Amino acid sequence: MGDTTDEPAAAGATDEPAAARTTDEPAAARTTDEPAAVKSWWRRVPWVHVGTVIGALAAIGGLIFTAITTLYGAKVAEDQLTQSRDDSNQAKREQASRVSYWVDNDESRLHVVNRSLDPIHEVIVHFEVRALVLDSSAMHPGAAFVIALNSVPPCSEVLFERGNLRWTSAPKAHFSPKAPLVRLPPGADFKKLGNGGYLAFSDLLFTDSDGIAWVRGERGDLKTEKDPGMSYSIPGFFAWGAVQDFPPVKPLENCADG
Known part of the structure; x- marks a missing residue:
């Protein structure tokens, strides 16, 4: 079991x-x-x-x-x-940009303008009166002017009027009147401009308050000039021109800075 x-x-x-x-x-x-x-x-x-x-x-x-x-x-x-x-x-261009020019519509007067608040110095204005018969005995199609000014005051314009312009047939190589005739000794034979022709601006040389020399061209262009004593070449057959008296200087109404 x-x-x-x-x-x-x-x-x-x-x-x-x-x-x-x-x-x-x-x-x-x-x-x-x-x-x-x-x-x-x-x-x-x-x-x-x-x-x-x-x-x-x-x-x-x-x-x-x-x-x-x-x-x-x-x-x-x-x-x-x-x-x-x-x-x-x-x-640098601030003052120079305020120096300009214009010619009246009837081409009888040239305005050189300083709208800056400082004077400009060593001013040389170069312009011409063209298409003008000066003398029937000489082939002069016009007269060229190279006018020197000591300065242009602030906010003012210098006016070159046709009635103050003269010309001479003296040889160019011997005569270059930059000062008004009233400041020159007598001797050169200057005559009044006749009717006709037109005034044409060429260029404007000046020195600003910083001592920089500038040139304003015939088309309004502005550039610095390295040689302030630059000489001008007168077109062929042009007579020498001069101003009889100091051109008038007039104040401008508005020359606000800036």
Whole structure:
């Protein structure tokens, strides 16, 4: 009787652990395989090289940023220098730009104008009376005038009127009257201008209050003159002209600074 009761119990004891072992082994294998695969991928990445590449890219980015910043700074400095130069040139031309001229519509009078609040000095006015028959015995198509003035006062104009103009047939190489005839010794034969012809401006030379010499051209252009003692060439067959008396100076109504 003892032998028959022990066999089923032994059989049951033997079967249950076996079933448990076969059931538990795949689960244990799954839990240990997944972390190992992840760890294997992580280790395969060359992190040293990745860090080197990232560092190189950062260095290149820094160089590009520095280059852009340097270029921008150089451009700003260049613009500031250009603006400073323009402001300096504008200040340099401030007084000279206020010195101008015009001829009346009937071409009988020339106005030389100083609208600045400072005088101009060493003034030389060059103009001509053209298409004018001066003398039937000589071939003179007109007269050329080179008139020198010590200065032109602030906010004033000098008026060259036809009635004050004279001409002479004296050889050009020997006579160049820049002062009014009333200041010259007698001897030269000057005559009044006849009717006809027209007055044409050539150029105006003057020195501003800073000692800079300027030339205002026949088309209104303004430029500095390196040689204030420049000489004028008189057109062929033109006679020398002069003013009989000092040209009148008149004040202007409005010369507000700025």
